[in-house]
Amino acid sequence: MFEKVLVANRGEIAVRIIRACKEMNIRTVAVYSEVDANSMHVQMADEAICIGKAASSESYLRIDRIISAAEIADVDAIHPGYGFLSENAHFAEVCESCNIRFIGPSPRAMSALEDKAVSRALAKKAGVETPPGSEGTVENEKEALTIAKKIGYPVMIKAVAGGGGRGMRIAHNDISLVKGYHTARSEAEKCFGNSGVYIEKFIENPHHIEIQILGDTKGKIIHLGERDCSVQRRNQKLIEESPSPLLEQKFRKLRDKIGKAAIRIAEAARYTNAGTVEFIVDDHGNFYFLEVNKRIQVEHPVTEEVTGIDLVRAQIEIAMGEPLRYSQSDIVMKGHAIECRINAEDPFGDFRPSPGRIEMYYQPGGREVRVDTHAYAGYTIPPTYDSMIGKLIVRGKDRREAIDRMNRALNEFMITGIKTTISFQQAIMQDPNFRRGVYSTSFVEQLLGGARRELIEEKT
Template identity: 60%
Template sequence: MIKKVLIANRGEIALRIVRACNELGIKTLAVYSEADEQSLHVQLADEAICIGPAASNLSYLKADRIIAAAEIADVDAIHPGYGFLAENADFAEQCAQCNIKFIGPGKEAIVNFGDKAKAREMAIKAKVPVIPGSDGTVDNEKEALAVAKKIGYPVIIKAVAGGGGKGMRTAHNAVAFVKEYNNARNEAEKAFGNGAVYLERFLEAPRHIEIQLLGDQYGNVIHLGERDCSVQRRHQKVIEEAPSPFISDDIRKKMGRDAVKLAKSVNYEGAGTVEFLVDGKGDYFFIEMNTRIQVEHGVTEEVTGVDLVKEQLLIASGQKLSYDQKDIKITKHCIECRVCAEDPARNFAPCPGEISLYYSPGGHGVRIDSHCYSGYTIPPYYDSMIAKVMTFGRTRELALDRMDRALGEYLIRGIKTNIPFSRAIIRDPHFRAGKATTKYIEEFLERVPKDIYT
């Protein structure tokens, strides 16, 4: 069994890992930047080491400093959380070379799934449905235009190393395509140091559905149902839920089987998520696989009763999966709203600063994952997400009503947050009817007066 874990992350996910380790009797080492000295994960971990200045490229992204901290503190394993180095294959390899267990899949899986064109090839090889698109990357305008014409407009241009919507552009005709193709390549080069892109047919208003997976070191892989992540703004998820109000039991089983098939084809280890787009007819298409724990993992935990972070730690310790596929039952409905320090009245501009009052909602059927407290200062250097509110119940309607109540109770003073925006969505009849697609927020912002959500 792993005895000591370095947590190579910050914020709510770092705290989540501390809690899971505590319950398993595993010692924890927090690493932190100078801006995060007062963060809860630093205060609650068994040990803490500062690894650099506030900027993430001088601290949380400095693999050598994290490895040095691990060696100084004599840890067995490193949990990368999500973001930062979580999907960095070189970091995973460095850990292995230093005889430190990287809590996640091996380098090969990270490399292959991190390159979206390669991931697409692997899905095709595993006979998992993919969206019609290019065979690999398209490296010049002439070739790209020919492929786009063959696929049929509209097409979406995607960076192979993309994430968070960067290096992604949509073109509805050949004239727009040339401009967007070059925009995507330039943005990808700046963001990831890799300007390679590939093409796919653009699906109008699909659902974004992802399947949660767990795999051990012995070839066993299970899925834990789906999460509906269709409510997005600028390709960033805003609200997630499970099960999806759109997916039938038959589609759920097929998607789950395909996701497991893909993971088994690469001997996948740890937690991972296979993401699909689903059209109005219920046809689904693989888009990518994330080789890490997801922000929204708690939604699956609440509807299945499986502690995904503990499973990661047990798998990394060499244990077999604690569950068989037949053990996984969806017993509840769960909704998650991400709470971000941003101002909806100013086009969702980040709003860092000191929290003068912090009171989180409680009661039956409510879970809050957050590292915030009264007097805590949100630094301006990182992602604006400061909490996740999850509500759950026997039915979707009950989970929604509890979310409305919980968001109304949440008191965060001193900064602006997106809580009023999320509450307006939860109350929106269109969303409550289960009709939200990836175009939902775009349409919501056009039809709902700003004073309702600011």
């Protein structure tokens, strides 16, 4: 049994973890940076220890200081939350060597899954496909043509050193491949000083679907269904839902298949605790393994709402060495849950960050509405950390009810003093394609570029 847990995080996830601990009668220790002295998690925890200056490199990322705080407070375990040190295998190792339980996967499983090549190999061993492509860099035109022929058009030529769309070309046939191969190489050379490129199958209208898993220390692993996180802007998720409309409407048999694939990968890595196996699914129902997120995720509440399982509590129980209380057959997804991330950003000004003091704060309530946040009236959001200030989660008996409830709840949500993405989320809830459940990862880009902008009305 744990008597005391240190939460090595801040913001809404620190609050979420402290709440779970309180319900389990576990005492809590918060750590915080100078700028977070008034943050909610500091006020909620039983004890709080300041670990340095605002910059995360001087506080939340300092392993030595967090361990010192844990020693001073004499805790049994550390919960790392998400981000910061949550997927740092070295940190997990240091915890274990100091006789403090790390609430997460074993350092060994973490390191194995960190490495792209190793995790691809694990997936292969588990019989799960990864996006088809070249093994390593492509050295000449001929090789490029051979690979493209093998995996089939369209293909993507990507710079090894790339990023931000530079050194990247899509090819639909041999002619555009040869042309794209050379331009991508010269662009990569110019931008990154490295002309190396590789080829990967281009997946059109991809859907980002992930499987929540739980594994105990006895080797039992189950999955808790999927989350569809295809509504993204610049690779940042905005909305997550469970179940996925794509699987519900088009590929009903896929849930079981992807779920089993996720379990096989987790088993191959001898994974313990909570984790998420990410997949990309195309319009034809092919799915490919991307990576494993070795932590609790931002969007975990949608899974909690449809399965009724408290994932943070499960994480703590697993870390205490308890066997999983559920079997796969106990997991039933009931109804539909949606989460909207509320960010301190200006949707009318290219989503510029909008830190500052919250003047007025009123959060929605009513049936099946949940708000996970660290925000309150009078709280000043520092410019130092990421812009997410809360999550609004609703559940409905079906997707339609959940969307209508979300729309209602967003309408009630009032935050003044800073700009937020609430109005943008409302526009999405009213978008006909979103309502029909027909969307891919390019949805937000299309919405912003299209004529639907008039729907985003500023709230007064």
